[in-house]
Amino acid sequence: MSETTWMVIRCPGCGHCSGHRSGKGRCPHCGTSFPRDIEVVTTVLRADALQMEVALANTPEPLRDELRKRMERDVKNINTATDASPTTIFRALREAANAEGELTTVTVEGVLRRMGAEQSVDEVMTRAETEGLVLRSGRGCWMLLE
Numbered sequence: 001m002s003e004t005t006w007m008v009i010r011c012p013g014c015g016h017c018s019g020h021r022s023g024k025g026r027c028p029h030c031g032t033s034f035p036r037d038i039e040v041v042t043t044v045l046r047a048d049a050l051q052m053e054v055a056l057a058n059t060p061e062p063l064r065d066e067l068r069k070r071m072e073r074d075v076k077n078i079n080t081a082t083d084a085s086p087t088t089i090f091r092a093l094r095e096a097a098n099a100e101g102e103l104t105t106v107t108v109e110g111v112l113r114r115m116g117a118e119q120s121v122d123e124v125m126t127r128a129e130t131e132g133l134v135l136r137s138g139r140g141c142w143m144l145l146e
């Protein structure tokens with residue numbers, strides 16, 4: 001598979017930057033057809049990086065550093081959210097348990113999916129058992145101990 005290169009191109013007509021797969025095409029802002037010697041601001045290998053580079057290219061120079069920092073921070077925040085910590089998971093499990101403090105595989109599965117956690121029900125509950133937080137009360141059924 002060949003690598004797809006994305007280009008951030010500055011329109012000679014309106015000065016707006018936009019993302020393109022090749023140097024051919026037209027400006028989505030004003031419709032100017034790109035000439036052969038079009039100004040390529042930068043090239044990137046990933047479509048998600050492209051979005052960021054286009055936004056940066058359209059930002060006045062003095063504000064670019066600030067914007068880049070903010071975007072990188074946002075990306076970091078998203079990554080933390082998907083990597084749910086055991087503490088966060090157990091707190092959510094406690095809230096999801098029924099009035100008797102019971103948890104079932106289905107409940108746990110729902111919690112993990114909602115949190116975007118990558119651990120399996122087995123992994124999470126085995127760990128919870130080891131830490132004395134739950135007691136297995138049957139097949140696919142646990143009791144909260146706290």
Ligand SMILES: [Zn+2]
Pocket residue numbers: 011012013014015016027028029030031032
């Ligand atoms: Zn344009």
